[in-house]
Amino acid sequence: MKLNRLIALCLTAGASMFAIEAHAAGDLNIICSADPEVCDVMKAAFEKQSDIKVNMVRLSAGETYAKIRAEARNPKTDLWWAGTGDPHMQAADEGLTQEYKSPLFDQLQGWAQKQAESSGFKTVGVYAGALGWGYNTEILAKKGLKEPKCWADLLDPSYKGEIQIANPNSSGTAYNTLATLVQIMGEDKAFDYLAKLNGNISQYTKSGSAPVKAAARGEATIGIVFMHDAVAQTVAGFPIKTVAPCEGTGYEIGSMSIIKGARNLDNAKKWYDWALSAEAQSHMKEGKSFQLPSNKNAEIPKEAPRFEAIKLIDYDFKTYGSSEKRKALLSRWDKDIGAQAN
Structure with missing residues (x-):
């Protein structure tokens, strides 16, 4: 009797352990750095076609980078989806992410493939979008302000208190803006420009898309953001x-x-491959996401700003995606701009 009872207990314990392992195999912990609406759309679409339960948290790209650095010895996240590529590159540079080449790699646009290759396949491009701004036409007309068409126009004293931009420490969008201006003007001139622009900034937000949302609500006139967010x-x-x-x-x-x-590596790879598919990327427009998808066969939203209609610089993702360059630029921004911020 004692032996039979012992066997029964062992079988029960084994079954319980199996149940725990089976449950764990069905989990995936993701941080999403896109807008909440598209995060929700992608989560729902993936769960609909798989038996994997997605535990998703929404954080800005800068916040995510800081979080995975802090948790490097005991990762709580399996996969990081979306957000500007610079902090993804910085995470790769620091060995915080791991190499994986998807079977769908050959279906991707050249810029997405280059992102993967330059990081040693520790990150990959899923969408692209150009930097610019959006302004509230009604407020502009009401206040008699001229249309801002160029970076130089944003320094006009008439825009004092009318502009919002995110903080580059928390926002990938704002770090991209900082790196863009440095590449256009040179570092010293770019920081001179930012010091003058500071006089026109009403708020440095945490999220990259928040400035144009504020402009939409009438709380600001101009929001410096990626154009698809406008x-x-x-x-x-x-x-x-x-x-x-x-x-x-x-x-x-x-x-x-x-x-x-990553504790759920196999499931992370399943999301990774799915998220690079034309089918998955065509879902993004359902979340009002108007970026250019990285899969050549994905449907491009008709409203998406096209690269061929925009004067783009040859953005140096390798240099400005390095941890050393990021630390140097943010340190200078904190000292020269952040300390003087309104």
Whole structure:
């Protein structure tokens, strides 16, 4: 009897352990650095076609980078989806993410493939979008302000307190802006420009898309953002006009990375491959996401700003995606701009 009872207990314990392992095999912990609406759309679409339960948290790209650095010895995240590519590159540079080459690699646009190759396949491009701004046409007309068409125009004293931009420490969008201006003007001139621009900034937000949302609500006149974020507000019915700066502008490669030490690695790879598919990327427009998808066969939203219509710089993702360059630029921004911020 004792032996039979012992066997029964062992079988019960084994079954319990199996149940725990089976449950764990069905989990995936993701940080999403896109807008909440598209995060929700992608989560729902993936769960619909798989038996994997997605636990998703929404954080800005800068916040995510800081989080996975802090948790490097005991990762709680399996995969990081979306957000500007610079912090993804920085995470790769520091060994916080792991190498993975998807079977769908050959289906991707050249800029997405280059992102992967330059990171040693520790990240990959999932979408792209150009930097610019959106302004509220009704407020502009009411206040008698001229249309800002160029970076230089944003320094006009008439825009004092009218502009919002994110903080580059928390926002990948704002770091991309900082790196873009440095590449257009040179570092010293770019920081001179930012010091003058600071006089016109009403708020440095945490999220990269928040400035144009504030403009849509009438809380600001101009929001410096990726152009697709401004387009999203126009599509939603707000009086927002999107601008591509006349001098030229940078762009983002929204990226995806598997965290080194991911507890649910197989499931992370399943999301990774799915998220690079034309089918998955065609879902993004359902979340009012108007970026250019990285899969050549994905449907491009008709409202998406096209690269061929924008004067783009040859953005150096390798240099400005390095940890050393990021630390140097942010340190100078904190000292020269952040300390003087309104």
